[in-house]
Amino acid sequence: MRFHFYICGDSGSWDEYNPFYVLSLENASLVIEKIIEKPSTIDEIVSELNISEREVIEAVNRLLKIKAVRVRVQDEILEPNFIVLFKEDVLKIATATKPLGFRLAQKISGKWDNIGDKLAKIRCAKSIDLRKIAYAIIGAYILDLKGLTVLEEEGLAICGEVKPGNRCYTLYGREKFKEYRHLIDGLFWGCHSSSENRVEFYSFGDHTGSRFSLPDVELRKILKIEYDEKKLRKRVAQILLEIFEGCFRIEDIETSLDKRLVNLLIDMDYITLEDGDLCLKSPIFIEDDQSYIDSLVKELKPIIKESVTESYKILKNSLRFITPMRKGYNFRLIYIEIWHWIFGYANKFLTEKGYIYNPQRKKQGEARYMAWIHKG
Numbered sequence: 001m002r003f004h005f006y007i008c009g010d011s012g013s014w015d016e017y018n019p020f021y022v023l024s025l026e027n028a029s030l031v032i033e034k035i036i037e038k039p040s041t042i043d044e045i046v047s048e049l050n051i052s053e054r055e056v057i058e059a060v061n062r063l064l065k066i067k068a069v070r071v072r073v074q075d076e077i078l079e080p081n082f083i084v085l086f087k088e089d090v091l092k093i094a095t096a097t098k099p100l101g102f103r104l105a106q107k108i109s110g111k112w113d114n115i116g117d118k119l120a121k122i123r124c125a126k127s128i129d130l131r132k133i134a135y136a137i138i139g140a141y142i143l144d145l146k147g148l149t150v151l152e153e154e155g156l157a158i159c160g161e162v163k164p165g166n167r168c169y170t171l172y173g174r175e176k177f178k179e180y181r182h183l184i185d186g187l188f189w190g191c192h193s194s195s196e197n198r199v200e201f202y203s204f205g206d207h208t209g210s211r212f213s214l215p216d217v218e219l220r221k222i223l224k225i226e227y228d229e230k231k232l233r234k235r236v237a238q239i240l241l242e243i244f245e246g247c248f249r250i251e252d253i254e255t256s257l258d259k260r261l262v263n264l265l266i267d268m269d270y271i272t273l274e275d276g277d278l279c280l281k282s283p284i285f286i287e288d289d290q291s292y293i294d295s296l297v298k299e300l301k302p303i304i305k306e307s308v309t310e311s312y313k314i315l316k317n318s319l320r321f322i323t324p325m326r327k328g329y330n331f332r333l334i335y336i337e338i339w340h341w342i343f344g345y346a347n348k349f350l351t352e353k354g355y356i357y358n359p360q361r362k363k364q365g366e367a368r369y370m371a372w373i374h375k376g
Contacts, residue, residue, distance in 0.1 A: 001086070002033055004176055008336050009169025019066055019167025027051060027059040032080070035069055036173060039079035042372055051110060066164055068171060080189030082171040083329055085337075089322040090174065093341055094183055096318050096365065097311075101345020104307045108138065108300065109355055118296050121291045124244065124280065133283050135357035136372050137293055140191045140204040142300050143343040148336065150304050156312050157336040170333055181208050186351065186358075186368065187344030192216055196230055198376050199237040205369020206344075210335070212363065213268055213371035236261055240373055241272055244284045250276060270371065271360070283372040311342055 011018045012303045014280040022028050034045055044058065046053050060078065063069045070081040085093070110117070119125065119133050151157035160168040185208050192203045201214035210216070219232040239261060242248030250273070253259050262278065273279045285293070315338055316331050324334050351358035359368045 002170035003036060003173045005171065005173050007169040008170050010167060011169055012165060012167045015165070016062065017066055017163070017167055020067060022062050022068070025059070025062065027055050031056060031059040032063060032068060035078050036084055039072075039077045039285070041076055041078070045078070050358055064359050080173070082173060084173040084175075085339075086175045086323055087177045090177075090180065090183075092319060092322055093338060097317055097338060097341035098345050100311045100314065101342045102349050103344060104143075104352075105192055105346040105349035107303045108284045109308070109350065109353065111270050111299065111303075112297060112355060115296060118292050118299070122283075122288075123286060123290045126282050127280050128283050129357065131354070131357040132370060132372075133355060133368050134209060134355060135188075135347075135351075135359070135362060135370055136202065136204065136283050136285075137296060138300070139188055139347045139356055140202065142297055143304070143346060144189065144191045144204070144340075146297055146301065147304050147308065147339060147343055150301065151308055151336060151339060154305065154308060156308055157339065158330065158332045161333075161338055170336075172337065175355055184208060184344070186348045187341070188347040188351070188359075188368070189340045190367075190369075194233075196233040196239060199241075199375060200374040201233070201235075201237075201371070202374060203369050203371040205367045207367060209361070209365050209367040211369050211371070213369070214373075215245070215371070219261075219264070222264060228258075232261070236265065237373060237375075238268060239265065240280075241375065243278050244280060244286075248278065250278060268371065270373075275337070282370060285372070285374040287375065295317065307342070309341065311339075347373070 005019065005023050009021060011020055014021050016022065023032065030049055030051070031045060034049060039238065040048070042053065042056055045056050050057070067081055069078050071078055089228065106230070106338065115134070115138070116130070119130055119137065122133050123131055148157070148159060152159055158170065161170050162168055184206055187206050188204060190205060191208050192211065194201050194215045203211050204212040205211065205213045212349060214236065218229055220227050220229050235258070239248055253262060262271070264275060270282050272279050312335060319325060325331065347356065350356045357370060359370045361368050
């Protein structure tokens with residue numbers, strides 16, 4: 001495929017209203033890419049794709065059902081009904097957002113004495129590199145998750161639109177090009193999460209590859225066993241929390257399953273084995289840490305608010321000629337994507353200057369990321 005499709009919001013169940021399900025269908029992906037490249041009639045699509053009229057109509061109907069395409073009444077031409085960014089658009093966004101990201105990072109680093117004092121009070125700071133804690137709290141919780149909240153509070157972004165099938169999301173398309181992976185290397189802007197029994201599993205990093213962590217893979221598939229995934233995750237959380245509390249040791253392992261889980265957690269970089277002792281390698285946040293995290297949010301929220309407001313005004317003008325703007329899309333639909341570039345660059349600057357952790361690629365094909373857990 002020439003384009004990558006992604007959303008902001010919730011795509012819902014894997015059914016005919018799920019955009020990823022629809023776009024995973026061969027003819028649907030062929031048709032939508034053709035329409036992106038050149039809005040066309042059904043007859044033109046049939047002619048150029050060399051598939052039957054029935055197959056084209058079926059694919060078009062699937063795309064119409066999720067409102068991914070629309071029909072121009074005057075000439076019956078089908079065109080995309082979502083934001084598409086082409087190579088030239090991405091390059092313009094990258095160029096325009098880089099200085100704003102650096103400016104945001106400089107404002108944050110200017111307050112690092114206060115930030116560092118609060119980070120040091122997080123309980124796992126006794127055993128975990130403070131930069132890893134900063135990476136999770138500053139990079140993911142505050143710049144990413146809280147940043148998106150600020151965008152909505154300030155009315156600067158639309159983070160999801162009402163869609164058929166009782167869904168709420170915004171669909172995006174981005175042209176693939178070979179320089180993209182190098183362009184986003186070290187832009188830490190993607191937060192994945194899942195939860196089990198009041199424990200949140202997080203991973204955060206760039207999008208240069210896959211992630212081998214609990215929000216991103218199924219344990220039963222990795223272990224190649226028939227076992228309830230929820231029970232596996234619950235046991236993993238228990239093991240990590242017991243290691244954190246100092247009450248789980250190698251000699252405490254009694255089952256073959258626990259042994260395999262411990263080895264997997266070592267492989268995933270959650271823990272390490274040092275002189276026969278199991279030790280944390282990634283952060284664990286607990287209820288007692290929340291007041292310090294909230295204090296850091298309070299400390300940095302004014303900086304984020306200033307940054308998102310200032311950047312919105314600058315970029316709405318400087319990016320007025322990118323494809324979605326020329327096609328009449330609301331800039332607030334695009335700004336959520338643009339904010340990721342801004343704080344991604346900010347995180348890159350903070351890692352390069354040593355304020356926050358700089359994760360490296362561990363395996364071929366993997367992204368640069370870090371994983372952790374948070375007990376609520």
